[in-house]
Amino acid sequence: MLKYIRHVFLFLFLTVLSQIGGLVYILYIIIEKRLKLQSFLRKMSLFIGLYLIFSLLLTPLFAKQFGRKPLPLIYNKQSPVIPASVLSCLLNRHYVVPELEAILIDVSHKMGEEIQIVYLDANFPFWDGFPLLPHKSHDDGEKVDIAFIYQSKSHQYLNDGKGFLGYGKIEAPLSDEYDQAHYCEQKGYWQYSILSKIVRQNKSSTYPFSLSGNRKLLKYLANDDRVGKIFLEPHLKVRMGLDSYDKIRFHGCGAVRHDDHIHIQMKPGKF
Numbered sequence: 001m002l003k004y005i006r007h008v009f010l011f012l013f014l015t016v017l018s019q020i021g022g023l024v025y026i027l028y029i030i031i032e033k034r035l036k037l038q039s040f041l042r043k044m045s046l047f048i049g050l051y052l053i054f055s056l057l058l059t060p061l062f063a064k065q066f067g068r069k070p071l072p073l074i075y076n077k078q079s080p081v082i083p084a085s086v087l088s089c090l091l092n093r094h095y096v097v098p099e100l101e102a103i104l105i106d107v108s109h110k111m112g113e114e115i116q117i118v119y120l121d122a123n124f125p126f127w128d129g130f131p132l133l134p135h136k137s138h139d140d141g142e143k144v145d146i147a148f149i150y151q152s153k154s155h156q157y158l159n160d161g162k163g164f165l166g167y168g169k170i171e172a173p174l175s176d177e178y179d180q181a182h183y184c185e186q187k188g189y190w191q192y193s194i195l196s197k198i199v200r201q202n203k204s205s206t207y208p209f210s211l212s213g214n215r216k217l218l219k220y221l222a223n224d225d226r227v228g229k230i231f232l233e234p235h236l237k238v239r240m241g242l243d244s245y246d247k248i249r250f251h252g253c254g255a256v257r258h259d260d261h262i263h264i265q266m267k268p269g270k271f
């Protein structure tokens with residue numbers, strides 16, 4: 001009985017984490033039974049080998065049928081868009097519709113060679129409506145989170161993802177700025193700042209938030225006709241002087257705070 005509970009738990013856990021992980025696990029159980037593997041190392045090697053074949057080779061091929069493709073894994077001049085963490089790619093959380101990839105590449109080229117777009121979670125490869133937890137809306141290939149731009153000591157731009165898989169390192173409101181997170185927490189939305197409380201906020205060793213770099217990035221995104229909404233914490237919108245951009249908006253207390261990353265979603269309808 002315990003064995004079956006463990007199988008069900010692992011199936012659900014791997015599915016929630018990577019979408020295809022649960023199916024790979026079922027295949028693994030079938031093959032492992034036939035091969036009668038005894039050692040833990042051999043069992044793990046079989047599962048990891050199967051998972052990598054599916055994740056790296058087969059999933060990108062099948063995702064095409066669902067109108068999605070993986071965002072680039074490594075930097076190249078034609079597509080200067082890179083992941084904050086290779087782990088999110090291994091978990092198949094970097095799939096988008098081709099139009100969204102085109103938006104990121106176009107904006108990245110506009111930003112100039114010194115800055116690449118660094119993406120965080122996007123969507124799973126298959127099925128509209130399949131949730132990419134813990135996100136509320138990344139379920140149709142048309143949403144992606146990207147990292148802020150920071151300034152390095154030599155005044156070069158830097159936009160590697162910070163925090164846990166690029167999330168959780170916040171650019172908190174200053175004492176004279178509106179504190180949306182405080183308001184949401186007062187209203188009982190306990191989840192609003194949860195990640196920023198888990199991820200260490202080590203200010204002294206981090207590079208400063210680039211006001212000009214992020215303003216430029218957000219303006220290019222907001223001015224792109226294919227972009228529908230951009231979620232950003234209200235105090236950063238005001239700090240960057242972006243009040244007139246209606247596309248850049250507050251996402252509601254039911255979500256999580258957006259002063260650690262930028263959320264982009266496409267306008268409904270095909271381009």
Ligand SMILES: [Zn+2]
Nearest residue numbers: 135144145263
């Ligand atoms: Zn998002």
